Amino acid sequence: MSSEPWGRVDETGTVYVRTADGERVVGSWQAGSPEEALAYFERKYQGLVVEVGLLERRLATTDLxxxxxxxxxxxxxxxxDAGNAVGDLAALAARLDxxxxxxxxxxxERKAARARQSEEAREAKEALVAEAEELAASEQWRSAGERLRGLVDTWKGLPRLDRKADDELWHRFSQARSAFSKRRKAHFASLDAQREETRRRKEKLIAEAEALSESTxxxxxxxxxxxxxxEWKAAGRAHRDVEDDLWARFRAAQDVFFAARGEAFSERDAEQRDNLARKEELATEAEKLLPIGDLRAARLALRSIAERWEAIGHVPRDARAGIEGRIQAVERAVAEAEEAEWRRSNPEARARAAGLTGQLQDAVDRLRxxxxxxxxAGNTAKAEKLEQELAGRQALLDQALKGLAEFGG
Structure with missing residues (x-):
């Protein structure tokens, strides 16, 4: 018979778990030693521990x-409750509680949050109504009209209140928008006389634009x-039959200037293309460091490359993301190699591996x-059974020793 703090196996292979209410049968084991039986059902318990832990983390880190x-x-x-496992089932039940x-x-909390959301929605809609009523008296036709349209979009994105309150607020909101719309229509009905003044203002803007077109x-x-x-945008629109012609003249004067400036910038563009070629060479040099073998050498080489990279000027805008992406990929590879090196030298992981190796070595020595x-003593049957178990433990020990070797320990 074999026994542990949370369970035991009797002579018939029946496995029991100990609970506050006494022992309970969790299964039967005929395939090996009692220790293996207990280990099997303890692993089932550990599986439950993992499931409970995962649910605890899920509840803590997600919006479940x-x-x-x-x-x-x-x-x-x-x-x-079914408890087909050996371990502290009461502790798991308490964690579930x-x-x-x-x-x-x-x-x-969510109930309170919904209440707060409803109150916030009421306050937001009251604020929208107040702003709409203020805008209804505005003479900033374009900006106020755009703002009112934005208020409508904001209103649509807010939760509904109770029907009576929502309808009352919407009625005030609609009245404010209607009042503004009526005043704006009346205003634009009198704009014809102002459009001639707009034409004259735009003629002056065109004259200045043409005078500037030869500037360097x-x-x-x-x-x-x-x-x-x-200023052109602020002047408003002239009569429809002249607006397009005015704009074409204004734009043509600018095109002359910006075409000349573009030619002047060609020399700068050539320099940036040369910078790109130099950075491409450095990116190729960096990529030759992959895959990372000697981490220290790779770090030193990448530092040298980075210093030369910074000394080079700008590259063309459309190539910037691609060339920087290449060097960043190498930087990430070096960082990942550093992280892997740290994991291999992690003292806590090494200590756990050493502890497991020690336990397995003790078991192998005891079985041998x-x-x-x-x-x-001439008990060949018992000796063979122990030697079979010894072979299994030895295999586990060999695997553990291999893992410990990866830590350099």
Missing amino acids: SAKDAMTAIGHLREQV GLVSAVEARRE DWAATAARYRDLMQ EQAGKARA
């Missing part, structure tokens, strides 16, 4: 609904053209001694 959470808890509780409490707390003061002239464009004594 209360319904789905309770379903998952119920499923795990059925497995724990804690999850139930957490789900209930989350449900209350690239920055200042480009800035002035931007200002002229803003027991097998030797049995064979010396």
